[in-house]
Amino acid sequence: MLIRPPGVVRGSDITSEQHYLERRKFMQLLGGAMALGASTVLQACSAEPTAADFAGAGGPAVPAGQSPLANYKPKVVSTDEALNSFEEITSYNNFYEFGTGKNDPQRHSGKLTTSPWKVRIDGHCSKPADYLLEDLVKPHQLEERIYRLRCVEAWSMVIPWIGIPLAEIVKRAQPTSKATFVQFTTLHRPNEMFGQNQPVLEWPYVEGLRMDEAMHPLTILSVGLYGKTLMNQNGAPIRLVVPWKYGFKSIKSIVRIEFVDRMPRTAWNQAGPGEYGFYSNVNPTVDHPRWSQATERRIPSLFKSYKTQMFNGYADQVASMYAGMDLKKFY
Amino acid sequence: MKRVAKPAVFAAALVPAALLAYGLWYGDLGPNPAETLQLQTGIWSLRFLVFTLAITPIRRITKCNIVIQYRRMLGLFAFFYSTLHLLTYVVFDRYFDFSGVWEDVAKRPFITMGMIAFALMVPLALTSTKGWIRRLGKRWTLLHRLIYFSAIAAAIHYLWKVKVVIGSPVYYAVIVGVLLAFRVFWEVRRRALRRTTGDTPPRRSLRETQG
Numbered sequence: 001m002l003i004r005p006p007g008v009v010r011g012s013d014i015t016s017e018q019h020y021l022e023r024r025k026f027m028q029l030l031g032g033a034m035a036l037g038a039s040t041v042l043q044a045c046s047a048e049p050t051a052a053d054f055a056g057a058g059g060p061a062v063p064a065g066q067s068p069l070a071n072y073k074p075k076v077v078s079t080d081e082a083l084n085s086f087e088e089i090t091s092y093n094n095f096y097e098f099g100t101g102k103n104d105p106q107r108h109s110g111k112l113t114t115s116p117w118k119v120r121i122d123g124h125c126s127k128p129a130d131y132l133l134e135d136l137v138k139p140h141q142l143e144e145r146i147y148r149l150r151c152v153e154a155w156s157m158v159i160p161w162i163g164i165p166l167a168e169i170v171k172r173a174q175p176t177s178k179a180t181f182v183q184f185t186t187l188h189r190p191n192e193m194f195g196q197n198q199p200v201l202e203w204p205y206v207e208g209l210r211m212d213e214a215m216h217p218l219t220i221l222s223v224g225l226y227g228k229t230l231m232n233q234n235g236a237p238i239r240l241v242v243p244w245k246y247g248f249k250s251i252k253s254i255v256r257i258e259f260v261d262r263m264p265r266t267a268w269n270q271a272g273p274g275e276y277g278f279y280s281n282v283n284p285t286v287d288h289p290r291w292s293q294a295t296e297r298r299i300p301s302l303f304k305s306y307k308t309q310m311f312n313g314y315a316d317q318v319a320s321m322y323a324g325m326d327l328k329k330f331y
Numbered sequence: 332m333k334r335v336a337k338p339a340v341f342a343a344a345l346v347p348a349a350l351l352a353y354g355l356w357y358g359d360l361g362p363n364p365a366e367t368l369q370l371q372t373g374i375w376s377l378r379f380l381v382f383t384l385a386i387t388p389i390r391r392i393t394k395c396n397i398v399i400q401y402r403r404m405l406g407l408f409a410f411f412y413s414t415l416h417l418l419t420y421v422v423f424d425r426y427f428d429f430s431g432v433w434e435d436v437a438k439r440p441f442i443t444m445g446m447i448a449f450a451l452m453v454p455l456a457l458t459s460t461k462g463w464i465r466r467l468g469k470r471w472t473l474l475h476r477l478i479y480f481s482a483i484a485a486a487i488h489y490l491w492k493v494k495v496v497i498g499s500p501v502y503y504a505v506i507v508g509v510l511l512a513f514r515v516f517w518e519v520r521r522r523a524l525r526r527t528t529g530d531t532p533p534r535r536s537l538r539e540t541q542g
Contacts, residue, residue, distance in 0.1 A: 084362075092362035100495060103361065153494075155363060200495045271495065290439050290491070292431070297423075302365045304424045 066231065069224045072142035072162050077218070079146055079313075084157040086226050088299055093233045094151065095252055096200050097186065097193035104195075105233035112192045112253070114237040123183070123259035126174040133237055137223055139172075140164040145220055147243035149250075150282045150312045154304060155297045161241050163222035167215045169257070175211070179259035182214040183207075184240055184251045201267045207240065207251035208264030208278065212321050218243055218314060221254070244311040244318045246280045277331040281322065282312035286331050340401055344408045347375050348415070365423040372416035377489060377503055379409035380482045384510040391517075403459055406478065410456040413449050413485075441491035448484035451477045479514065482507045 095105035119136050122128040142162055150156045170182070188204035190196040196203045213219060222241045223230060230236035235252025242249050248268050268276035275289055284294045284307070297304040311318050322330075351371055354360040360367040386402040389395065420442075425431045435442045455475055457463070464471050486507045489500040 088362040096495075100498070102363065102366075155366075198497065200497055290441055292435070297363065297365060299362045300364065302423050303426055304365070305426060 066228045068228050069162055072144050074144045076143040077145045081158050084299055089159055090231045095233055097195045099195050109232035112232045117237050120256045121173050124176045124179040125259045140168050148312050149247055152246035155299055157299050160225055161222040162224035163220035166219045166221050170214055175259045178261045180211055181260050181263055182209050183258045183260050183264035184254050185256040186251055187253045187255045201271050205267045207249055207266050218317055244314040249280050279330050283327055284308040286328055369419040372412050376409050376412035376416050377485050379405050381506055383409055388513045410452045417449055441488055444484050444488035448481045448488055451481035479511055
């Protein structure tokens with residue numbers, strides 16, 4: 001199980017509910033042991049479990065709040081690499097609105113209400129509008145896109161997203177010639193997203209793309225994965241997926257898409273300009289100041305033995321957009 | 332009492348390691364077991380450093396001398412968990428690529444700090460035996476003050492490691508700071524006493540009660 005050969009998902013890779021509950025118990029045990037040892041408990045294992053903990057569990061049934069997605073075009077983009085399990089994808093997340101621990105989003109995102117959901121599209125465009133999520137998505141064909149996701153922290157997964165090309169939404173809004181960048185904003189609702197009460201990042205979370213990046217056919221707005229609507233911890237109900245950039249560029253739970261004429265002030269770039277650039281293209285030759293980006297750990301492998309690929313393996317499709325740019329300078 | 336208490340503390344100190352080993356064996360450490368192991372062994376190393384540093388203040392404030400009997404064991408557990416922590420990095424992250432390890436140590440301050448914290452513990456662990464305590468005499472006490480610097484380096488290592496400095500790395504830095512502040516306070520008071528009385532009160536050596 002340490003290093004998986006490429007291939008299909010095996011039944012054994014999908015965690016059974018029984019096993020999942022046992023793991024909970026184990027994590028509580030570990031948490032209890034730590035509480036004995038010191039008053040500060042580790043994020044990943046802290047807090048007593050509540051009913052909400054289990055709301056997001058995988059398993060055979062469709063969890064509460066999730067509905068199956070019909071009529072999507074399967075495998076529009078795919079890979080021969082093994083998919084990560086639903087359990088892995090929904091229990092190991094960076095979504096600081098729900099805490100900084102990897103398991104925090106699964107445990108704390110149950111409170112978020114995602115229906116009704118409005119998305120405002122405005123800025124330099126001829127057709128600004130407020131859309132209900134259904135109206136935004138319905139006119140477009142859903143597609144399955146199996147992408148690698150490479151986190152800036154040097155771990156990665158393979159995820160079967162379902163979504164629509166962002167380019168189609170952009171075209172619908174008819175951006176004017178002034179629009180050179182697209183800025184995205186996450187929901188700001190501190191009473192449902194407790195992390196927003198802490199000064200971790202500047203809230204709300206903001207991300208951005210250059211217009212050509214937004215129009216690129218690989219860039220999608222995702223509304224689901226594994227055939228079902230997104231779980232809250234994955235950025236429900238609608239999120240960006242830009243597979244050749246580090247994961248934090250793929251902003252979650254989007255409420256606003258704005259066409260702007262300057263480079264957006266993105267959340268992580270504001271928090272650590274020396275560590276997180278605007279572009280943040282996956283690049284094994286440009287290290288993060290605190291760790292190498294040359295290799296990555298493919299979840300759930302123990303070893304960081306997967307060699308990171310330029311533009312996360314999508315160089316053939318995207319490299320031309322950055323021709324002539326010094327990628328060490330524009331990291 | 333001692334015959335029961337000491338093995339009990341020893342066994343308790345092994346519980347986190349046992350739970351991690353169990354979790355690793357049964358695949359119960361979450362989707363990124365290597366990260367869980369690294370985080371847990373690191374945090375337990377820091378905790379045992381804190382426990383070790385807390386012994387002397389507890390002893391001097393409560394006048395409860397018996398706690399000194401646990402100091403060496405707790406210090407050695409700090410070393411034990413930091414060794415495991417270092418191994419998770421060398422084996423899981425770097426897969427025995429020592430040139431890569433060296434490059435990290437030279438290039439990345441948070442790894443440099445972690446390595447300093449570990450390196451400073453090595454001589455302390457080696458000279459923790461009764462024989463070495465006897466052989467080194469007064470110098471043993473002096474040498475073992477290295478733990479102060481190891482703890483400072485460990486706390487900084489944790490602060491520099493995280494993406495956003497909030498929560499537990501800050502708490503640990505504060506705790507280490509408070510524990511070291513006791514030492515600074517005692518030293519300042521000792522010197523002040525020397526100025527007023529003209530003679531030098533001895534530093535309280537804890538060596539003779541080392542159990």
